[in-house]
Amino acid sequence: MEYEAGGELFDRIVDRGRFSEDEARYFFQQLICGVSYCDHMQICHRDLKLENVLLDGSPAPRLKICDFGYSKVVTNFSLYW
Incomplete structure (x- = not known):
């Protein structure tokens, strides 16, 4: 696995507190895109x-x-429905 300098999303929330609405949307869109890709695969x-x-x-x-x-x-x- 490659090194990711930004660390875990959990640590970012703990360190900086809540996301703004725009930040939350930005991250959520990426997360949904990743989950969608996993589903496709x-x-x-x-x-x-x-x-x-x-x-x-x-x-x-x-x-x-x-x-x-x-x-x-x-x-x-x-099995999942």
């Missing part, structure tokens, strides 16, 4: 939490979902 993360979302160190941080240790490839979607 038929991967269920099963442990998505703030500690498993990393930020790169750029001024406009990009999110990366990490820790796929509990993930599963989902081939039979009828």
Whole structure:
């Protein structure tokens, strides 16, 4: 796994407090895009939490979902409906 200088999303919230509405939208859109990609690839993360979302160190941080240790490839979607 590559190093992400921005650390965990959890730590950013603890250190800086609440996000503004614009910041929350910015991060949420990225998170939903990542989850959508996992769904498209038929991967269920099963442990998505703030500690498993990393930020790169750029001024406009990009999110990366990490820790796929509990993930599963989902081939039979009828189990989830």
